[in-house]
Amino acid sequence: MQSPATCPALTRIRQYLQMARDRQCTLIMGVLNVTPDSFSDGGLFFQVDAAVAHAERMVAEGAHIIDVGGESTRPATFTSLQPLDPDEERRRILPVIARIRERLPEVPVSVDTYKAAVARDAVAAGAVLVNDISALRADPEMATTVAALQVPVCLMHMPGLPKAIPADPGYTDVVAEVVAHLKERAEAAQAAGIAPQDILVDPGIGFGKSVSDNLALLRRLPEIAALGYPVLIGTSRKSMIGKVLGDLPPEDRLEGTAATVALSIAYGATMVRVHDVRAMARVARMTDAIVRGWP
Numbered sequence: 001m002q003s004p005a006t007c008p009a010l011t012r013i014r015q016y017l018q019m020a021r022d023r024q025c026t027l028i029m030g031v032l033n034v035t036p037d038s039f040s041d042g043g044l045f046f047q048v049d050a051a052v053a054h055a056e057r058m059v060a061e062g063a064h065i066i067d068v069g070g071e072s073t074r075p076a077t078f079t080s081l082q083p084l085d086p087d088e089e090r091r092r093i094l095p096v097i098a099r100i101r102e103r104l105p106e107v108p109v110s111v112d113t114y115k116a117a118v119a120r121d122a123v124a125a126g127a128v129l130v131n132d133i134s135a136l137r138a139d140p141e142m143a144t145t146v147a148a149l150q151v152p153v154c155l156m157h158m159p160g161l162p163k164a165i166p167a168d169p170g171y172t173d174v175v176a177e178v179v180a181h182l183k184e185r186a187e188a189a190q191a192a193g194i195a196p197q198d199i200l201v202d203p204g205i206g207f208g209k210s211v212s213d214n215l216a217l218l219r220r221l222p223e224i225a226a227l228g229y230p231v232l233i234g235t236s237r238k239s240m241i242g243k244v245l246g247d248l249p250p251e252d253r254l255e256g257t258a259a260t261v262a263l264s265i266a267y268g269a270t271m272v273r274v275h276d277v278r279a280m281a282r283v284a285r286m287t288d289a290i291v292r293g294w295p
Contacts, residue, residue: 007126007128008105008106009101009105009106009107009108009109009126009128010108010128010151012106012107012108012128013065013108013128013129013151013152014152014197014198016064016065016108017152017197017198017200017230018197019270020200020230020270020271021197021230021270023270023292024292025284025288025292026265026269026270026271026272026284026285026287026288027064027065027270027271027272028062028063028064028065028271028272028274028277028280028281028284029063029064029065029066029067029110029232029271029272029273029274030055030058030059030061030063030065030066030067030274030275030277031067031069031236031273031274031275032051032054032055032058032066032067032068032069032096033069033072034051034068034069034070034092034093034096035069035070035071035072035092048095048096048099051068051096052096052099052100052103055068055096055100055103055104055107056103056104057277058277059104059107061277061278061281062277062278062281062282062285063107063277063281064107064108065107065108065109065110065129065271066100066104066107066108066109066110067109067110067111067112067131067273068093068096068097068100068109068110068111068112068122068127069093069111069112069113069131070084070088070089070090070092070093070112070113070118071083071084071089071112071113073112073133073162073207082163083162083163086115086117086118089113089115089118090118090121093111093113093118093122093125094121094122094125097109097111097122097125097126097127098125098126100126101125101126108128108129109126109127109128109129110127110128110129110130110131110154111123111127111129111130111131112131112133113130113131113132114132114133114134114138114139114142114162115138115139115142116139116141116142116145117141119132119142119145119146119149120145120149123149123151127151128151128152129151129152129153129154130142130146130149130151130152130153130154131153131154131156132146132153132154132155132156133156133158133162133204133207134156134158134161134162135155135156135157135158135181135182135185136153136155136185136188136189136192137161137185138161138162143188143189143192143193143194144192144193146189146192146194147189147192147193147194148193150198151198152198152199152200153189153194153198153199153200154199154200154201154202154232155182155185155186155189155199155200155201155202156201156202156203156204156207156232157178157181157182157185157201157202157203157204157207158204158207158208159207159208160208165207165208166208169208169209171213174209174213174216174217175216175217175220175223175224176223178203178204178217178224179223179224179226179227182201182203182224182227182229183227185201186199186201186227186229196229199229200229200230200231200232200271201224201227201229201230201231201232202231202232202233202234203217203221203224203231203233205217205218205233205234205235205238205240206234206235206238206239206240211240211243211244214235214238214240215240215244218233218235218260218263218264218267219267221233221264221267221268221269222267222268224268225267225268225269230270230271231268231269231270231271232269232270232271232272232273233260233261233264233269233271233272233273234272234273234274235257235260235261235264235272236257236261236272236273236274236275236276236280237250237251237253237254237257237275237276238253241253241256241257241260242256244256254276254279257274257276257280258279258280258283261274261280261283261284261287262283262284262286262287265284265287265288265291266287266290266291272284
C-alpha cells in the first residue's frame, strides 16, 4: 500500500478541493454504507464484494469520491444505539477501502468515522479524506491524528456529540449558530495543524434539526458558503424530504433529493453526498450549466 503522501488518490482529492474552491463544478460523493442498519440501504453492501461492485458502479455513474462508512448514523435512531466497537468498524470497512484502492487507484475514498484510531487505519488502507460528523469533537485525538496523516477533513455540524444529540437543541437562529460552530471548528482544526485548504464544511442536514431548521439551512446556504470553505451537502433520501412530500419512504424520495441538490448547488454547495449517483450527477451537471456556465 502506498503512503498517503504518494497516493494518486490524495493528489486527486486535492485537485478536486481546488476545483471546489474555484467553483468550477459540483463534486459527487457516492454513499457506500457497509452496515446492516443504515436507514436507506442497510445490509445491501455489507459484504466486501457487493460493496466494491457498488463503488465501481457509482464511479461509472459519475461519482468523484466514494464515502465508506461502517457505523449507521441515521438520526432517527442514532442516539438510541451504542457506539460501534472500533474493531468491528475496522472489520467492516478496511477490506472494502483496500479493495477499492486496488481496483480504482485514482478514485478518492473518504472514511465516514468519528474515531481517530479507525481514521488512522482507514488512511493506511487507502482512504484520503476523513468525514467526521462530530467535527473533530467526539475523539480528543482526532484533530491531531488528521493533522499527522496530512489528509483533508470534512467538519459537520451537529448539536451535542454522537450518541448524545439533544432532542430539542433550542436554536435561536439555526443558521447563525451552525455558521458560528463551523467557523470555530475550522479554526480549531487549523490550530491542530490541519491546512485550511484541506478543510470542507457540512451543515449537518437532519442531525439535531427539525424540518424547518433543515429548510432554513438550505435556503440560507450562501451564509455558510461565505465562510470560504467548500461546502458539502447531504440531503439524499433524508426524512425531511419524506415529511415535506407526504411521509414518503426513502426509496420514493428521488425527486425531492433532486430538488435539494439543484438548489444547494445554486446557493453555494460544491459537493453533494448522494445515494442515487447517476440521477444526481445529471442534476448537478444541468445545474452547473446554469449556475457556472456552459460549456
